[in-house]
Amino acid sequence: MCGRYALTATPDDILHFLSVIDIEDFPARFNIAPTQPILIVAAEDHHQLGRNLPTRRALLARWGFIPGWVKDVRSFPLLINARAETAQEKASFRGAMRHRRILVPASGFYEWRRPAKETGLPAQPYWIRPRKGGLVAFGGLMETYASADGSELDTAAILTTKANLAIAGIHDRMPVVIQPDDFSRWLDCKTQEPREVADLMQPAPDDFFEALPVSDLVNKVANMGPELQKPIILAEPQDPPPKATAQMSLF
Known part of the structure; x- marks a missing residue:
């Protein structure tokens, strides 16, 4: 899954x-963390010179997807990821x-490796x-x-897929990564149906990410400084990661 990330x-x-x-300045x-506003990018058509020119717009959305048919938000589970x-x-x-695919820019994400219960060791966070x-x-x-009162709220979820070989020793899921060459095709919901972009939802190449162990400061939402991403040396031995096996296509 993806439960914390950084930008x-x-x-x-x-912008580049x-x-x-356009994009507003932000820190x-x-x-x-979930329920916070996150920056997302969506496709937008502008009518110019008698034709529609596809463009991209940046906006803020609540990280926690709410389907339009939900009646009581308070009783609906928090959907931060979609498989x-x-x-x-x-x-x-x-x-x-089918109609509202987006991009979520990030500098990386955090994931927790959870040792076997019998070890008594706490979950170890990684900055990926x-x-x-x-x-x-x-x-x-x-x-x-x-x-019901007529107010509107933009909401979003991050898609996840099976972890690649580099991440599988930490967690079995990872965010779907859309490569720059595929941005337009992913955002084009007018001509590209879900089945036609299914090939973009594969695990990232095994050498795309690096995972650095970090302190448990990231566990608390109130901690928001760059020290969260400072690598640490693991003091306790960790369970060996599962043996890498070849992954088959999901589609």
């Missing part, structure tokens, strides 16, 4: 990476997979970032929820 790039870096129309965020393998079939995500540095774009889904 520490400058607005100019994000995602080719969005670096080292510990983005890529089943999102097209699930009632919660089916409409968004692109090996070459820079930004990454997670595949996501968006829904604008209209409440």
Whole structure:
């Protein structure tokens, strides 16, 4: 899954990476948690010179997807992730997979490796970032929820897929990574049906990310500084990661 991530790039870096129309200034965020507002990028058509020109817009959405048919938000579970393998079939995500695919820019994400219970060891957090540095774009889904009082709230979820060999020793899931060459196809919900972008929801290449053990500061949402990403030396021996096995295609 993906339950915490960071976005520490400058607005100019994000503008260049995602080719969005405009973006407001914002501070670096080292510990983005569920229910908080997150930056997302969606496709938008602008009518110009008698034709529609596809563009991209950046906006904020609540990290916690709410389907339009929900009546009582308080009794509905928090949906921060959507499984890529089943999102097209699930009632919660089916409409968004067809009509409202988005990109979620990130500098990396956090994941916890949970040792066997008999070891008595706590979960070990890892800061997982692109090996070459820079930004990454997670595949996501968006829904604008209209409440009974007429107010609207943009909400979002991050798609996840089976972990690649580099991440599998920490967790069995990882965010879907959309490569820059595929941004337009992923965001094109007018001509690209879910089955036609299924090939984009594969695990990232095994050498794409690097995982660095970090302290448990990230466990608390109130901790928001760069010290969260400072690598540590593990003091306690960890369980050996499972043996790597070849992965088959999910589709």
